[in-house]
Amino acid sequence: DAGVTQSPTHLIKTRGQQVTLRCSPKSGHDTVSWYQQALGQGPQFIFQYYEEEERQRGNFPDRFSGHQFPNYSSELNVNALLLGDSALYLCATRIWGVQETQYFGPGTRLLVL
């Protein structure tokens, strides 16, 4: 049983570019959350998807958007990249309504130059 997988593992972009990160949930999971973890900080909640809709959002600008597909996988898109977007982006998946089933993926490390 594969756990949560994320791709790519590392990514380098320049300011102003756009990036797409991907997350495949653990088998049986239907809910995907995205977190941003800056160096030396705890993860910060970006948003959550369930039934292909954004259900809750943290304090992130509209440059951050997402999508969930019918197979429950998800994408995180960031437009007009800033240096401050450099971070580890973590995906967490679980069964809707069952907090204790949440698993985190290994993350995608994004560097913006």
Added chain:
Amino acid sequence: AQSVTQPDIHITVSEGASLELRCNYSYGATPYLFWYVQSPGQGLQLLLKYFSGDTLVQGIKGFEAEFKRSQSSFNLRKPSVHWSDAAEYFCAVVPNFGNEKLTFGTGTRLTIIP
């Protein structure tokens, strides 16, 4: 403002010694409480959680945590640390059931010396 505080940025402990990592929260009601561990280059692994009931909770890898409502604390403990426990530890809360957003503290980095 609602917040989670981990007052210790870095802790060094000798292998075999006991460990306590501190976590305080500031919420109107008792939130759901979690401890996660993150090894270098890895994602987050759940150590234990508290939703209600017995205030002393047992987790994986020999860790336990105690919820103290009067002190708004949820400290993580281990009686005897192993070199493999070296990692970053995060306390996190969910304000209430139905709120999906995990709010994390800034983490405590644990170093183990022989």
